Amino acid sequence: MLNKNDFSGPSDVALAFRDVSLNFGQGIKSVPAIDRVNFDVLNGKVTTVVGPSGCGKTTLLRLAAGMVPASGGEVLHDGARVNGLNTRVGFVTQDSNLFPWLTALQNVEFPLIARGVPKDERRERAHRWLKLVGLTGFENHYPSQLSGGMQKRVSIVRTLIYEPNVVLFDEPFGALDAQTRMTLHHELLELWKQKNSTMLFITHDLVEAITLSDQIIIMTRRPGRVKQIYQVPLARPRNVFEIYLEPGFDEAYSALWEHFKSEIVPG
Amino acid sequence: MTAVDVKPNANFAHESIRAHRRRANRNLAIYVSRFAILVAILATWQFGVSDASLPYFSRPTLIAGRLAELLSGETIYRHIYVTLTEIVLGYVLGALIGLVLGFVLGRSPFLSSVLQPYIMALYSIPKIALAPVFIVWLGLGIASKVAVVLLSSFFLVFFNTYSGLLGVNEEFVRLARLMGASWTHTIGRVVLPAAAPQIFIGLKTAVPYAVIGAVIGEYIGANEGLGFFILYASQTYDVPSLFSGIILLVCIVFVVNVGLTRIERRFMHWRNLGPQTLTF
Numbered sequence: 001m002l003n004k005n006d007f008s009g010p011s012d013v014a015l016a017f018r019d020v021s022l023n024f025g026q027g028i029k030s031v032p033a034i035d036r037v038n039f040d041v042l043n044g045k046v047t048t049v050v051g052p053s054g055c056g057k058t059t060l061l062r063l064a065a066g067m068v069p070a071s072g073g074e075v076l077h078d079g080a081r082v083n084g085l086n087t088r089v090g091f092v093t094q095d096s097n098l099f100p101w102l103t104a105l106q107n108v109e110f111p112l113i114a115r116g117v118p119k120d121e122r123r124e125r126a127h128r129w130l131k132l133v134g135l136t137g138f139e140n141h142y143p144s145q146l147s148g149g150m151q152k153r154v155s156i157v158r159t160l161i162y163e164p165n166v167v168l169f170d171e172p173f174g175a176l177d178a179q180t181r182m183t184l185h186h187e188l189l190e191l192w193k194q195k196n197s198t199m200l201f202i203t204h205d206l207v208e209a210i211t212l213s214d215q216i217i218i219m220t221r222r223p224g225r226v227k228q229i230y231q232v233p234l235a236r237p238r239n240v241f242e243i244y245l246e247p248g249f250d251e252a253y254s255a256l257w258e259h260f261k262s263e264i265v266p267g
Numbered sequence: 268m269t270a271v272d273v274k275p276n277a278n279f280a281h282e283s284i285r286a287h288r289r290r291a292n293r294n295l296a297i298y299v300s301r302f303a304i305l306v307a308i309l310a311t312w313q314f315g316v317s318d319a320s321l322p323y324f325s326r327p328t329l330i331a332g333r334l335a336e337l338l339s340g341e342t343i344y345r346h347i348y349v350t351l352t353e354i355v356l357g358y359v360l361g362a363l364i365g366l367v368l369g370f371v372l373g374r375s376p377f378l379s380s381v382l383q384p385y386i387m388a389l390y391s392i393p394k395i396a397l398a399p400v401f402i403v404w405l406g407l408g409i410a411s412k413v414a415v416v417l418l419s420s421f422f423l424v425f426f427n428t429y430s431g432l433l434g435v436n437e438e439f440v441r442l443a444r445l446m447g448a449s450w451t452h453t454i455g456r457v458v459l460p461a462a463a464p465q466i467f468i469g470l471k472t473a474v475p476y477a478v479i480g481a482v483i484g485e486y487i488g489a490n491e492g493l494g495f496f497i498l499y500a501s502q503t504y505d506v507p508s509l510f511s512g513i514i515l516l517v518c519i520v521f522v523v524n525v526g527l528t529r530i531e532r533r534f535m536h537w538r539n540l541g542p543q544t545l546t547f
C-alpha cells in the first residue's frame with residue numbers, strides 16, 4: 001500500500017518518480033529491476049531509500065541522474081522530464097569512482113575546474129573541504145594510496161564541493177567506521193541546513209535512515225516496488241551522536257523494522 | 268568538527284629505511300648478475316672463435332676497435348643521420364596518424380565498423396613487403412624509407428590507441444559530464460588519461476618496428492644510412508663493420524626507448540606508486 005505524500009504544490013517537488021519501471025535485457029530475457037515506482041523527493045528535504053540488496057536502489061539514482069533511460073514511466077526534475085544526463089544533480093556513486101590519474105586534491109577540484117572557478121578560490125575550497133573530512137595531509141595522494149574509507153570521503157567531497165541543489169547519495173558511508181560515519185552525518189546535516197539542499201539518500205542501515213531523513217521509502221525485494229513511505233517524526237536538529245536518545249527514535253525504528261524484516265526474511 | 272586525524276607516513280620511517288636498503292641490495296645483485304652474463308658472452312665469443320673462423324665471426328675486441336675507428340671518422344655520422352631522420356620522421360608521422368585515427372574510431376562505433384575491413388586488409392599486409400613499391404614510387408632517397416617506417420609504426424599506435432579508448436570506463440565519462448565537464452574537458456582530462464597506459468604501450472612497441480622498417484628499407488634499396496652501411500659491410504665480408512653497424516642500431520633503439528619511458532613516467536606518475544620495481 002502507498003501513503004500519499006502531503007505536499008502543498010508541485011513546486012515543492014524536486015524529483016518525481018512517476019510509474020517508473022526498468023527492465024534489463026531484451027525480449028524474453030528481459031528482467032524487471034524496478035517496477036512502477038512512485039514517490040516524490042521534496043525540495044529542501046532528505047529522502048532516504050532503504051531496501052534489500054539488489055532491489056534496485058542504485059538503479060533509481062541512475063534513472064534520476066539520467067544515466068539510464070526508464071523502460072516505463074518517467075522521472076521529473078522540477079517538473080521537466082529527465083532525458084539524457086541530468087547535470088543539475090550531484091551523484092555520489094556507490095563505488096568511489098575517483099579518477100586514478102588525479103590526486104585527492106585534483107579529484108576534488110575537477111568539478112570546479114569544469115565550472116571555471118578561478119584557481120585561488122578553487123584551492124581554498126578544496127583544502128577547506130578536505131579538512132572537513134579529515135584528509136588534510138593527503139592532498140597529494142593518489143586514490144590508490146588511500147584507504148577505501150578515505151577514497152569514499154574524497155568522492156563525497158568531490159560532489160558536495162560544487163554545491164548541487166539536488167544530491168544523490170548511494171550508500172556513501174557504508175565503508176566507514178562508526179565514529180567517522182557519525183561525524184559525517186553531523187557535517188552532512190549541518191550543510192544541508194545551511195544550504196537548504198535536497199538529498200536523495202540510499203542506505204541499508206535503518207538507523208542511518210532515521211538519523212538523516214524526513215521521509216523514508218521502503219522498497220520490496222527484487223523487482224523493487226515501493227512498499228511503504230514513512231515520514232520520520234523526529235524533530236530537528238537531531239543529535240546524531242546519540243540518535244537513540246531522541247524522542248520518537250524507538251517507535252520509528254520498530255515501525256520501520258516491521259516493514260523491512262518481511263523483505264529480508266522471505267515468506 | 269574533528270574527523271580522523273592521521274599524519275601520513277608517521278612512524279613508518281624506520282620500516283621504510285630498512286625496506287629501502289633491502290631493495291637496494293636486491294637491485295645491486297640483479298645488476299651484478301646481468302653484468303656477469305654479458306662478460307660471459309663476450310668472453311666466450313672472444314676466446315671461442317678460432318683463427319680459421321675469424322673472418323666470419325670476428326671478435327669483440329676487433330669490433331670495439333673498428334667501432335672506435337668509425338666513430339672517429341666522418342662518414343658513419345652521415346649514415347646515422349640518414350637512418351635517424353627516416354626513423355624520426357616516419358615514426359612521428361605514423362604515430363600522429365595512428366593517434367588521431369585510433370581516437371576517432373575509438374569514439375565512433377559507426378566509423379570503426381565502416382572502416383574495419385579496410386584496416387584489417389591493410390594490417391594483414393606485411394609492411395616490409397611494400398618497401399619495393401615505395402622505392403618505385405618515391406625513389407632510393409629518404410622518402411621511400413620514411414613511408415615504410417610510417418606504415419610500420421602507424422598500426423601499433425593505431426590499434427593500441429583504439430583499444431585504449433574502447434577500454435575507457437564509461438562511468439568515468441558519464442560522471443565527468445554529470446559534474447559539468449564539457450566534451451573537450453572530458454576528452455582531455457578523462458578519456459585521454461584513462462587510455463594513456465595503452466597508448467604508451469603502442470608508442471613504445473612501435474619503436475623497434477620503426478627501426479626495422481628503416482633498416483630493411485635501406486637493405487632493399489638505398490645509397491646511404493646504417494642499413495646500407497651494414498649491407499655493404501656484409502657484401503665486402505667486413506664483419507667488424509657489420510657488427511659495428513648493428514651495435515649502433517641497437518643504441519638508437521635504446522636511446523629512443525629511454526626517451527619514451529621518460530615521457531611516459533611524467534604522464535603516468537600515478538601508475539607507478541606501488542613498491543619499487545626494476546625498470547628496463
Ligand SMILES: Nc1ncnc2c1ncn2[C@@H]1O[C@H](COP(=O)(O)OP(=O)(O)OP(=O)(O)O)[C@@H](O)[C@H]1O
Binds near residue numbers: 033053056058059
Ligand atoms: N547493467 C545491468 N544489467 C543487468 N542487470 C542489472 C544491471 N544493473 C543492475 N542490474 C540488476 O538490477 C537489480 C538492481 O540493481 P541495483 O544495483 O539497483 O541494486 P541495489 O538495490 O543498488 O543493490 P545494492 O544494495 O546491493 O547496491 C539487480 O538485481 C541487478 O542484478
Ligand SMILES: [Mg+2]
Binds near residue numbers: 057059094170
Ligand atoms: Mg546499489
